[in-house]
Amino acid sequence: MTTIALDAMGTDAHPDPDVRGAVMAASEYDLDIVLVGDEKQIRPLLDSLSADSLPIRVLHASEMLTMNDKSDELVRKARHKDAKNSMAIGIDLVKNGEADAFVSAGNTGATMVTSLFRLGRLKGINRPALAPVFPTANGSCVVLDVGANPDCKPRNLVEFAIMGSVYAEKVRGVSNPKVGIISNGEEAGKGSELVRETYPLLEGSGLNFYGNIEGKDLIDGKVDVAVTDGFTGNVMLKSSEAVAKLIAKKLKELIMNGNLLVKIGGLLVKPALGAMKSLLDPNDVGAAPLLGVNGLVFVGHGSSDAIAVKNAIRVAKEAVEADVLTSIREALEKKS
């Protein structure tokens, strides 16, 4: 049976969405869940949700990491042998084999640092990467890195490509995934120094390398995996999300400020707008894997609601059951 450790103190509105999401996941899917966090807050919630019969266990953590934990202080808390925070305790469950994956909607940087110190890196990986799935015109694309590494070297991007390919194939079900490198022009030879140096390495990597892709090619769905440095990936992810939100907001305003017929039209198209929203909603994908650490860790949005937490748990379960970590290890060994 798959066991998922969930940071009950993850979301901005913790522990409510986290605990509710865990209850939904435990009801719908075949898995065990360990809720890690402040027992005094978690227990009453679980009781109110009549979750007694579900395979959910609570593991008390007296502390939690927040957005205020950073720099040296964060590193100290992340690596402390007897750390009492919910991330460290949850990640230790993965390290000790008591859980198959850890999921948190908390501080992304804190999750990455804690994972790195407590789990270590996979052999052959220099830099772990955060690998969310972008919605595209015809499906989805795994993009990495989106923030773990603002400055990258060519070898990092090759490692990202290997890990992303395995993830797309094993977890997303894409056979022989096409890998692109994000650039400011499609032609070979275009790009920053980093892109131009990485290009020949990817050509010779044995992966299904598509070549350079522009932002629009990514959204149009030309590749299944897109690699980039964490700075570019992060800016791209956040601006894309913001554009989508801005459009939704402006459209709503235009409809509300329209004449009566436009307003009636707005009511009638509501189902389409709803379907639209869920297509673009990062909550729908649930969580992004942190690939390259020696254990399965998933990071969700701080703004996640219970459904997003449930989806995050589902994504983690799928990765566990696809045994993606073993496949990544094998791919890295083959390369070296």
Next chain:
Amino acid sequence: MTTIALDAMGTDAHPDPDVRGAVMAASEYDLDIVLVGDEKQIRPLLDSLSADSLPIRVLHASEMLTMNDKSDELVRKARHKDAKNSMAIGIDLVKNGEADAFVSAGNTGATMVTSLFRLGRLKGINRPALAPVFPTANGSCVVLDVGANPDCKPRNLVEFAIMGSVYAEKVRGVSNPKVGIISNGEEAGKGSELVRETYPLLEGSGLNFYGNIEGKDLIDGKVDVAVTDGFTGNVMLKSSEAVAKLIAKKLKELIMNGNLLVKIGGLLVKPALGAMKSLLDPNDVGAAPLLGVNGLVFVGHGSSDAIAVKNAIRVAKEAVEADVLTSIREALEKKS
């Protein structure tokens, strides 16, 4: 009287949208236009549009630069003393004082290279930058660079900030414009090496420096000017445009595939969708200035229609009349 030189061979469907756009601009605004391109194609079009009485002159150019012109061959054509292509001839009009600005919807790279070789750089500018205006939640933001320079140094970004500030103030009418640097986190200290090195320089620049901004802050309209390297800017611009297009397409599909009521609703909200489109449409802004060359040059989308060409001409006219180049020169002198 302001004189604008327009590349009549610029748009993908040249010379039709270019010539029509010129006719619209010459009818609506108080300016002279020089159409540079193949006279045999331009004349009949002008005649068919009964443009005889308008202040439009045709300057024949027997050649044109296309997307196929690149690398060494492009440089040769860009710098050739007796170049016969419409870009070189149009830009020479600016150089010789016969036109106040040049506008082209052709190959962006070719326009940049030709401008650089024929006009040279402004004193104090190491790298010119392409500076489009992004629509934001509460107005717009000048973003530079979006493609002229894939790899930048801190001093380049400071130059971009100075030029962008002047442009926002003089042409966009923003007093004391707020300048942000695009990063993967809002806090000072976050960012790539380039961002971290540029930050203190911007703090000490005398500009109204806001600090780091994320992609979402840009879209939310937190600053009036955003600086970044041309690689990140280009990826951000193209992915944002692609996301907006994807949303419009998916929404249309959802409405078309909806039940009868949804379809009727779709017809009723059409005015709102139209207003939406023009809010996000890059055609509406018309063209982006190439700042830092010794003359005013504007670059439009290849997909521009006649209205976009007209808007591009209007934007160029506004920059001429605001005497933005003199203000940029003064700002650079003050800094040095």
